[in-house]
Amino acid sequence: MSALVETQLAFANYIRDPAKYPAPDAIASERLEVYRELFFNNVRGFLDNAFPVLHGLYPADAWLALQQHFFANYACQSPYFLHIAEQFVSFLQDYPLTAQDPPFLTELAHYEWAELYVGTKQALQPIAPLAPDQVANSPLALSELALLAAYQYPVQRISKNFQPDKPGELQCFLIYRDHQDEVIFVSLNQATLLLLNQLSEKPGQTLSELTQTLAPGLAPLTPAQLEAAALPLLQELAAKGAIVPAVK
Known part of the structure; x- marks a missing residue:
């Protein structure tokens, strides 16, 4: 040396x-x-x-x-x-x-980082938004300006006056940047988290393909019932930029 x-x-x-x-x-x-x-x-x-x-x-x-x-x-x-x-x-x-x-140190840090990450990430390419009537049949993807997260602590409520000392009910979120460049946190139930996670891991599926894949794990709901429940949510998220057409 x-x-x-x-x-x-x-x-x-x-x-x-x-x-x-x-x-x-x-x-x-x-x-x-x-x-x-x-x-x-x-x-x-x-x-x-x-x-x-x-x-x-x-x-x-x-x-x-x-x-x-x-x-x-x-x-x-x-x-x-x-x-x-x-x-x-x-x-x-x-x-x-x-x-x-605090016992929630790692989770709260991740929750705060997620806002910074989504708020500052650069999109690789502009993508035309999906119209509501396109959502049902188009190949879908989660926006690159979005991420999913799940926490054991209610991180969204933690403050000087509220500091839980043990885990509780799972807290699930979609975090995305909308068309006005605002970072939005959406609380999800576990079924919706599974749906969006499937879309994140395997983009390009249609709503029907998604619900067919998830239905066995969400019985007794049928694929048709899942599709009817998921469509309004996906249309709303598409209008805000969180769900986008899959890139071919």
């Missing part, structure tokens, strides 16, 4: 965790502190803004400790600041909760 590479590695290690790694001799301590504050404060500020509810639930020192732990120990895979929130959610998947962390 060359002297330059050794210095760069020592610099990076110190920037991440100055309590664990010594400062490189080749760089003045005053300059190291400037770089350390610049890097960490940029990441810290983005996490503060991306997770306002979560941030507000923590004592200041505990939130700072969590941010420092992420900064020091997680190897981010993207250099873009906009991806930091996604990397933080990924980091929390394997993060061992401490006494200061």
